[in-house]
Amino acid sequence: MHEQVAAGIGATLWPSCLDQLAQELPQQQFNTWIKPLTAQLAPDASRLTLLVANRFKLDWVRVQYAGRIAAILEQIQGHPVQVELALAPRKMQHPSGVVASIRTRSGVIEPPLAAELPAPVPVAESPSPDSHRSRLNTALTFGSLVEGSANRMARAAALHVANAPGQLYNPLFIYGGVGLGKTHLMHAVGNRLLESQPEARILYIHAEQFVSDVVKSYQRKTFDEFKERYHSLDLLLIDDVQFFANKDRTQEEFFNAFEALLAKKSHIVMTSDTYPKGLADIHERLVSRFDSGLTVALEPPELEMRVAILINKAAAEGAEMPEEVAFFVAKNVRSNVRELEGALRKILAYSRFNQKEISIPLAREALRDLLSIQNRQISVENIQKTVADYYKIKVSDMYSKKRPASIARPRQIAMYLAKELTQKSLPEIGELFGGRDHTTVLHAVRKIAGERQQLTELNQQLHVLEQTLKG
Structure with missing residues (x-):
């Protein structure tokens, strides 16, 4: 039944x-x-x-x-x-x-x-690797990637690797939160290299698939084939290496592949959700290899970059998004490119099914659930409490006149997050921090934004706080 x-x-x-x-x-x-x-x-x-x-x-x-x-x-x-x-x-x-x-x-x-699985079918031999064998997504190129200050350094490093593999920045380690373009950059490297070297042996793979391949090699006793596949590559692009955590044999095999590829001057590009030394349950010798080349961060896109992304992606869908609508959406969707794309899809679908032109009222209606959740969850008061809890100070210290570094620093961070995650103006934020002048808030915002680009530890703390606040 x-x-x-x-x-x-x-x-x-x-x-x-x-x-x-x-x-x-x-x-x-x-x-x-x-x-x-x-x-x-x-x-x-x-x-x-x-x-x-x-x-x-x-x-x-x-x-x-x-x-x-x-x-x-x-x-x-x-x-x-x-x-x-x-x-x-x-x-x-x-x-x-x-x-x-x-x-x-x-x-x-x-x-x-x-x-x-479906019954296996023999693989036809091809004289040169193509996008199917390399697993590259041909739509993800440097040309389709919107450049801004949030990804400029990572993009420049990736472009250098694509144009001169095996030389500088080996390995290239790219880290950042979800939906910031890490995978796009890796595919762009592979696609650019294939343009100049069609015979290059390239493989894009997620770390989970590498784990699965190690397990299959054990079960089937096919480690020679495994090593032939991974050790003979010209370029290995591997996503989300944090998934190697607590998998000792996988880490050992990846270490061996890593050493073999570097010895033959092949290039390795990796991504992770955190910087190498922030990885948990990964062998120290592997972490040191990750950190031996160039490590670059991808930040959440700034306002102008989010606007450009929305306009470009709308055009790719055959739609025209007015700049004022793009600014409205970009101000309300701040965390990552994936959320921007989701918001854009909702707006385009709403526009087409209702046969209405794209406008701010239409965008507000299409995104009403998203906007109501944001308005309900993220407030300056919530930011103050979250930051105070994180840095182990009192919430009252956020709007007190105390100025020791142990209090002033978290207060500046809370001001920065209030500017980034809410629609409040500088004077409004200053008022909620004990009646401070808007220039004080502006100084804090600029100071933390600048240091975020330089200090890995601060950047990681801000990522944690942002993800906590966004639920």
Whole structure:
């Protein structure tokens, strides 16, 4: 009986998800990426496998749409549905396997057992690596990356690596919060190198896939193939190395690959959510290797950069976003590029389905849930309390006249966050900090913003505070 009920629900699960996606996405996007997907649902409706035509489309769907698909399925079912992406059996497959893990709110979904995969198909040999074999997303280039002060140094370093691999900045370690463009930069490096060296052996991979490859090599006793694959690369691009934490054998194998690649002057580019010495449960000798090249940070994009991103991405979708609307959205969506893209999709969908031109009132209506959450959660008072708790001082110290460094410093940080995360003016912020003049607030904002660029520890503290405040 339970299976019959599940089957009944399952029959409408993917069609219902498609209906929702069709409402949210521009028609061209939906027809190109979502409509061609073939869905296979487990008998108990606990797992949905989406078959994709080729590796490039698989990676693109995983990056752009998989999270949203998982969220819609969970909303329809009332509980998490395991989502897997696989290459359709009739198409070429990558030798490392066909399934990509998807991160959902319930955590990382591990790839299924080999017995659950579509039947393997022999890989056709090609005289030179292409985007399918390298796993590069050809849409993520230096040309499509909006430059600003938040990413200028990281972009310059990545461009240097792409133009002269194996020389300076090896390894290149890029760190920053979620959605700031770390993955985009890595793909841009690979795509630029392929333009000048089509024969280059390049691989983009997420750290979780490296872990999975190590496990498979143990199970199948194929470590020679594993080493041949990783040790012979010209460029290794590996995302989110913090996932190596507490995985001793994986760390050992990555250390060996790292040493082998550097010995042959191949280049390694890595990303993480924190700087090398901030990584937890990673062997010291590996951390020292991470820190031996160039370490650069990606910051949340500043206002002008957020405006440019919105206008450019709207144009890429065939829509024109007026500058005043872009400024309105950019002022309210501050944390990262991914949230900007989500806000833009909502506005474009709202505009198209209501057949209205893009304007500030339309944007305010389309983003009303987002704006109400922000207005409810982030206030100057909340910032003061959060910062006071973090630095172990009293909330009353935020608006007192006390000036020792142990109090003045957190107070300046709270002023900086108040300017960054709320819509309050400088005089309004000053008033909430004990009636201070707006020039005092401006000095604090400029001081902390400048030091953030120079001091790694302060930058990391601010990231923690921002994520705490944003929930």
